[in-house]
Amino acid sequence: MIDTFFNLDIIAAAYPIVLAGLLNTILLSLIVVPLGLLGGLILALLASVHHPLVRWPLIAWVDFFRAFPPLVLLVLLFAGLPFAGLELGGFACVAIAFFLNTGAYYGEIFRAGIDSVPGGQVEAARSTGLGRLQAMTYIVLPQAVRNVLPDLLSNTLEVVKLTSLGSVVAVPELLYQARQAQSLTYNPTPIVVAAMIYFLLLWPLVRLLSRLENRALAARR
């Protein structure tokens, strides 16, 4: 059993391949998380305009991407767009898909955060002479982010996990590399190792989230 699922010889052979995958996963996460945050921030700032002509298209946009599986979006970009003469490559497709998909989720979270800041704060800030944008940047956003920090972290965890979709469009991240190593060695050990790496990498975040969530609930009691 150990020879099949945790074969040390295979680990020794596959180690450079899997390690390269891990580095790419970290790199990919460092790119797509800020992209998603940026997308979310844009949506939330637009939503703070509170005009029906802005509000309804925004809700439609967010709900669309909440209903649309990210893998379908990715395949659509990767396999569909070339028919329109636009060949983007796996990496660019992942970046665009994540900007759109995770941006919608981050946007909802930021919006909830902005809504949670009392209106009096903006009025007070504006009365001291701050502009609209200044009040948003210096007064509202810092408090908003603090209020929804657990949700932001929780979504970031999901985004990092989602980078494994890159394997479908041949981005050489952890899962892709592990599968390559598996087909080279005819042994599932590399995938088991990849799973262990994901677990070790993300477990601290999961623990932290679990504690934050419990604390948030205790505060509501």
Next chain:
Amino acid sequence: MTNWDRFVETFFNGKVMLKYLPDILSGVVVTIELAVLIVISGILAGLALALLRSLAIRPINWLIIFVVDLFRSLPPLVIIVLMYFGLPAADISPSGFVSTWLSLALVLMAFAEEIFWAGITSVHKGQWEAARSTGLSFGQTLMNVVLPQALRLTIPPLTNRTIAITKGTALGTVVAVTEILGQASSAMSNSYNPSPLMMGAAAYIVLFLPVVVAARWIETKFAWKR
């Protein structure tokens, strides 16, 4: 032919769409089957774990917490790939359908357990004590006093999480499940035309958008009153 005509001819080709419509529809059926199985088994298993955890037996609780953490930190696609490509080495060969179902059900179980548990612990301790002092048993207290209050709190986060995980049925295409995306992809490579993919995308929207809109409504209805 204008650019627009060429665009429609490529992405919304009527002839291709008509030809592959039955395939996409059979994909829709498989997606719905998978989704229903995942939602039912995942939520029930999560509720069962949360109830087991409320018995407060230390070693069991540690095990539950570990299992929940494990399935919260592993990407669903990694679990699916591990089951489908890994388990056969141990002479267990689950089909792609079973791999996808079990993997996503385990993930949903983990998230559901967390949410149910948070709901149960959010009910004030005095409620337990009061119920027990009126002569209700532990089980009766749990079922008639604590759970009704806990479940109300869990509904908004649970619906959101359930939708996000159920969308993951599309991952089944990686392990050859003939759900919507799988059907659409193979139809696309057979016809060398992206119209089936557009149909597949539309099918996902038709299936999931009403659920998302309903979830938005549920969220406001069950929102915590501050």
